[in-house]
Amino acid sequence: MINYRIDFQYDGTDFYGSQKQNYKRTVQGVLLKYLKDIFQDISTLTMSGRTDRYVHANHQVLNFHTTQFIDNHKLVYALNNLLPNDILVTDASVVDMIFDARRSAISREYLYVFSCELIPVYLKNYVSSISHNFNLSIAQILFDYLVGEHDFKLFCKTGSQPLTT
16 A cells, blocks of 8 residues: 655635535545546545635645555646646655644644735735724734644534644
């Protein structure tokens, strides 16, 4: 058995989030569809995290198990030729069987972009508009509470057993 790690990015504008959902276009669903065209024996993908509808990812990781071997560079090339333009594979590698994209992740970083200015049409999917009356001094005090390490147990699914929260 081989454990592949795939590093990728996507524009979430036309996705209903990253996690597979029946009858909805999701990042995991699209990736699984095209990976199955290459690897006939895979049934699931493990992603390093989940995103909501319209959320973009600059660096996301997934892994899957297969019995088939394909050279890493050829796999990246093949996937990028199959996948739609809103997903780009940046790397592929064979990793240890113990690697799990979700449980092996050591950090997650989120970037939110806001502007008080008129947002150019080509950036509307990536920048949020806020009021011209926005008080940056007060916001900075609030933002400082978000920086650092936090316990997100309250956001976990009831009954789940994460390694850390």
